[in-house]
Amino acid sequence: MMKRRNFLRNSTLGTLAVPALATSCMAPSGSNAGTAEESIGYNEFELLEATIASLQQKMENGDLSARKITEMYLARIEAIDQAGPRLNSVIERNPDALSIADQLDKERAEGKVRGPMHGIPVMIKDNIDTGDQMMTTAGALALEGNKAANDAFIIAKLRESGAVLLGKTNLSEWANFRSTRSSSGWSSRGGQTRNPFVIDRNPCGSSSGSGSAVSANLCAVTIGTETNGSIVCPSSTNGVVGIKPTVGLLSRSGIIPISFSQDTAGPMARTVADAAILLGVLTGVDEKDSKTTASTGNALVDYTPFLDKGALSGARIGVWRSPFGFHEKVDEQLEQSLEVLRAQGAELIDIEEVIPGIKELYGPSRLVLEYEFKDGLNKYLAGANATSGVKSLSDVIAFNKANEKEAMPFFRMEILESSEKRGGLDETEYLEAVTMLQKRSREGITLTMETHRLDAIVGPTGGPAWQIDVVNGDHFGGGSSSPAAWSGFPNITVPAGFVHGLPIGMSFFGLPWSEGRLISLAYAFEQARPVRQAPGFLPTVAF
């Protein structure tokens, strides 16, 4: 067993070492991206790869305070997000962060520790309301100046848990529901976020900043949101763990929406354990989000009891085969990962297709999102107080037209426009599509799981990061997020390997409310194949 571990460790180091060595002599001269030598300095950071538990330990021992930790992360944001490799993952720092940290230190000194998140710095995606000095804009210039009156439900929970709200992260504008030629991680308010492993590469999206920031050790953990792939893809591409929970586990009130039926927030973290801790503090029934009522009896406030190294023993795992075959090196890493599952005692069952006729569903899916986006966004914007004064989707469209140069320098807004043309949620076209989409996806996963008595289904989360291209837009390389996204079922991605120094992840998805089981499987996999590495901020991939 030991030998095998070493082999895995060495082989992953090996894949990283190739570009690292090569770029030191091949970095394009005059590039303002740091050189490899500099990038070594970027990882001389006392809190590099710190876990929530290790930070908690340091605060308990009195080695560090919440204030000190907050200062260290703020300094790092200054050094590598705003300067150096300029990840540009943070759209706004919280001016109250240090005073929050002080308050929490005071409580600790008085013997009150709220829980595992006490004093832990967290950043959240810029589409989640914070009732403080920070704006909530989904990256859109049209929403510049929008300061929410109240915290989103999950942010209130986050504050209660004792977290230090350190700042907000950049995203694909409107959570990537603006144009089909968009560049993920780009927003008119925040600019382009970069991938910390290779900084001319795209961080995927739409939770781009949350993925890039947590991977680059700019904070302890982050929160992202997903409609279809927006947590798992940037998690995979930035080499971190991401949990897209069952829709309804975490309240969506106070989050700028795309889709009532698919949206959810979720934790992004460097380890499964950290993600599990953050997930537990965010759950709860919220009367403002009807989907959360179903979480009664299904939601837990602590998922750490599921961190079970031995969980793969006897587990039955379906391997969804159709998302394979996009890139032979991704497949190779996945096959090695499957080998690890097997060696840990899991039984693997090949599944060709989870949802029969899945291709027929992409069209209806877009339609459903457009209807729900219009309805949900109009409701959100009615209460917005942006400088531009936008109160509806049509106002946003008008604002973008009037400010074309700043708002739409690279791609347009055809999805905003087609959404605006949609009717209300009582239209037959919408009702038929949403019913069909949910029925087919829920049935597909449930039947697959029940027929083979599976604990989870796995598949590649996505391909390696593509180069940032604001001119032509994204270049996606496959993925497995749709079944879980459409059905509202949970999905977790865990780092599974590297391709040319770029991280890729493996997704575990399953039946509703099975977060505990998925966390245990993901954790056992992570422990058996510990491939996560701090990013090296390389200027480019050697060729």
Next chain:
Amino acid sequence: MMSRDGYEVVIGLEVHVQLATESKIFSSDVNSFGGNPNENISAVTIAHPGTLPLINKKAVDYAIKMGLALGCTINRELIFDRKNYFYPDLPKGYQITQDTTPICVGGGLEVVREDGQKKFIELTKIHLEEDAGKSMHVEGEDYTLVDLNRAGVPLIEIVTEPVLRTPEEAALFLAEIRKIIRYLGISDGNMEEGSMRCDANVSIRKAGEPLGSKVEVKNMNSIRNVTRAILFEIERQTDLKQCGKTIFSETRTFNPTRGDTTGMRTKEELNDYRYFPEPDISPLSIDEEWIRRLQAEMPELPQQLKARFENEYGLPAYDAGVLTEEKEIADYFLDTIGHTTSYKAVSNWLMGPVKSYLNEKGISIQAFPLAPARLADLLALVQSGTVSHTAASQQLFGYLLEHPDESAEESARKLNLVQEGNPDRILALVEEVLGQHPDKVKAYLNGKKALTGMFMGEVMKKAGGTIDPKETSRLIIETLESKR
């Protein structure tokens, strides 16, 4: 086991085992797991009017074998009954089962607890019946899907007396039952796939009191989950008693994610089912001849085999237990000792390098590349001192796994692992080394005996590790002593 505050725990188990027959119990539909929904169903399975069941003799064979293995009395007349209830996954509206005349009665099984205590667990009965289909609720949708592939799959239900007292006893019993059904080859006993399922009846009472209300817990898909479910149920029932509340007789389902149980339905009374004799299947007589034939086919059972491994081959109880855990491993052991008498060495190799290899590859012994005779050859090389144990386990074994058709001895030569047993060559090396260290030889002769280790190291280095260390050590001392 006493629960908190002195309650005694009473557990009875009902174990359903799907029989690995090729077709279903009353029709020729294929009996297999994991197919597309409603693929293996015919008019009989879906109970079209006018269809008649026909008994699968293989299923009866398997049930009798299980009864023989557990020391049950075999009922000589096979009679089926109808158990009437309505459920969407039961197309006939009744299940064909056995009520008053189960095929096997009595019998039991001994388990050995962690503390070394033995306990005999009595069986009430084993009966034959058909499985129901499967209902699948699609979360978030307002309908349920039905898959009838499983309807009509033959089952035996093994029922214990309420004699178990701890979750540990339940786990040991299940592990032993699973081992036996695999030895008999009547089922794969895969709890994860549901080919073996266990319901636990759990109640608590103050010592000496009559049995408390029994709660049936379902949906445990591994032995570990059976343990967890029983533990949870003991705690829950004790809490209820503590608060002076009533424990209802009900069926509860175990949630493996949360580790708790939740109520499904209150228990039906037996007479709700309106049992009556199945009129479509005439009684079948099971004669002596039939039973004799099955008795002749019975393999040696794990407990007998374990005893034989201990008594006949002198293996420690631990080894015998590990080797008989799976029939295929036990068979491999028996095949290997057909070629060697070094029983303990075979056991060591099977439990050591072979098991590690199987675990690492996630394969069973059937897929192990090395034939028993080849493993015996490898052992013989170690026994004769031709190859050192270290070289055999670290190099030769791995090589043979990659080249299972090559001879062990030739491979050893090819890899340069053969130890030099020739005393002349060793002696020459010893003389050479001693000659190079006259001062150390003198020191040895003056009493520094520990220097033999240094000489040993030097000689081995010169020989490149290919000489027998025992022989070398003997020759070094002999040569040194001869210089006195």
